[in-house]
Amino acid sequence: MHNVVDVPPRGPEDLAARGLTEVFAPALLAAVMPIVIGVHSTTPVSLGLAWALVGALCCSVIPNALIWWGVRRGRLTDHHIRVREQRRTPLIYGLVSVLFGLVLMIGFDAPRPITAMVVVMFVLGLAVTAANLVWKLSIHAAVAAGSAAVLVIEFGPQLLFSIPVVVLVCWSRVRLDEHTVSQVVAGSIVGLIVSIPIFLVLR
Template identity: 45%
Template sequence: MFGAFFAAVLPVLFIRFGVRRGRWADRHVGVRRQRLLVMVFIIASVTTGTLLMGALGAPPPMIALVAAMVATLVVLLAITVAWKVSVHAAVSSGSVAILALAYGPWALAASPLVALVGWSRVRLRDHTTGQVLAGSALGALVAAGTFALLR
């Protein structure tokens, strides 16, 4: 519950609040400069959730899962300072990579979903193909690497 609250609920509420107040254009926060503040908030929120999970004795794989999200967001934030990389592609590829580590290679059968997410980001003109490919590669590498080290 802590992981979901700090990694999803609080960030969504923060984004909705910002959209209502006119701080960002939409829920996707497509303007790179606006993304920086949102990403910093999400990193702080997820880090708080991770620390609370550790303090309250959550199972190590759960802590590793949420910590993988923090690590991925930190890398994406560093890149977003100079270039708009696809967070959606990173999250989807990181999720599939972690599922494969946790449950075995059969989970890689979900990989077409990563391609579908990437296609949608390009089709919506929110990202270029290069931004989607970079996000996909970074998401899988950082999330899987962090999860493998911490679980």
């Protein structure tokens, strides 16, 4: 069993880093992104919202519930799964949940932009799962960068302000000693090379 001790924030920068880590956690972004895309891209909005909630359920709520269950049972150190060796099983279960959502969306002809967003989440999940078998790639950075890229594609250049947010998320992970610079840079690159072509082609 790996023991990871939470170190209390030591000052304003650590508090800011902890806040960024929690606000832009992969689970939260995975819940919010399908809703943002669904509401913006689908008419009537109620249809987009309904399918977006299915996406949020399968991409975030179910996988995150499984992680919290693992934490409560003592099988995982914390909800961010800091120990790389513990990540494989939760990531695989998360992939199964996202795949189930995709099957529903394709089978019942969900709006294309929402389906495209969930495909991005699934392929990104595959990529980070494979990488984390051997290296602690930053999932925070990957999901943040992928989400920012999708927002720019969907809404246009006015959403370029999301890029500095990705940089801040990466900074927060390094500041908290959860990742190295190379791990957050690699995560960001993976997020971009997965999300941009997939969302452009499928939306």
